[in-house]
């Protein structure tokens with residue numbers, strides 16, 4: 001990572017936050033924004049094969065989140081990223097949205113983050129106005145051994161300027177040591193565990209660590225600030241949205257994605273649910289599904305509602321680890337219910353889960 005003073009003083013800093021499926025990117029950015037003045041920051045979240053599931057967990061923290069969904073940054077979404085960055089710049093210039101000094105791009109768990117750098121360096125408009133500020137790669141030390149076999153894991157790590165270790169609170173010392181040794185074989189980027197990183201740096205110096213020089217914030221500028229995009233129906237492409245669910249949740253369009261997509265060897269299955277589920281049936285079917293999928297399941301995420309309950313819930317599963325469901329606020333009420341599964345090693349004989357399974361149980 002090398003940023004000249006001139007660049008970092010005058011251009012908007014763009015930082016890639018990468019890491020394999022379920023490594024903890026969303027959680028890390030949430031923590032970072034809670035501890036810093038997120039008002040000068042825009043977050044762009046790239047999701048592959050998902051229906052705004054990450055956006056649901058975002059809307060708690062701050063609404064300056066833009067979702068690029070339906071494909072991967074390194075494959076289908078590069079054009080949408082350019083358009084989104086251009087649009088942000090011109091809207092801030094025209095004072096349609098408050099000024100911001102940095103952008104965090106959360107890549108999908110399968111993306112090659114070099115696509116971001118490439119886009120910023122090759123697009124003339126972007127090159128003049130934005131500066132690549134480096135790449136933070138989050139590595140889950142509990143699952144690093146399993147994930148290191150995937151080319152995506154190494155590609156992300158190779159691009160890292162800083163490696164942050166997640167799940168150290170639940171990892172054994174042995175798991176952490178082995179993961180650190182493995183990481184060191186791929187990159188010589190500095191490495192820290194996330195709690196240590198967050199507590200060791202005051203918010204300002206944390207931003208500077210990635211060579212960001214925060215610009216003074218316009219007095220009175222406050223979030224939420226992206227509603228204009230919605231008012232003008234600003235969609236960057238048919239498969240991406242520029243949206244602010246916290247402010248106008250019901251305007252978010254429902255997008256139907258291909259139910260099965262591939263990314264290298266990984267199969268991405270999206271299940272959509274039209275009606276709230278019965279909790280007991282869901283739990284039973286989920287257990288059965290996890291057992292049946294076994295080691296083929298790399299990651300599952302779901303945003304669901306249940307009969308007799310107004311709230312929506314976010315479910316996170318990483319390999320065999322099922323995290324406690326997270327109750328979401330009212331903002332998530334209008335969001336499409338969906339479950340996304342990332343599978344590896346699926347054979348043709350294997351029956352893929354269907355949304356109907358969760359109603360029949």
Ligand SMILES: Nc1nc2c(ncn2[C@@H]2O[C@H](COP(=O)(O)OP(=O)(O)OP(=O)(O)O)[C@@H](O)[C@H]2O)c(=O)[nH]1
Nearest residue numbers: 020021022023024025026027109166167168316323
């Ligand atoms: N105990 C613990 N749980 C964590 C940690 N980091 C993430 N998690 C949990 O792991 C699950 C996945 O975390 P996310 O932040 O959604 O991961 P992600 O990298 O954004 O996931 P994808 O976008 O699907 O690749 C969530 O339930 C998190 O709360 C950590 O350091 N410790």
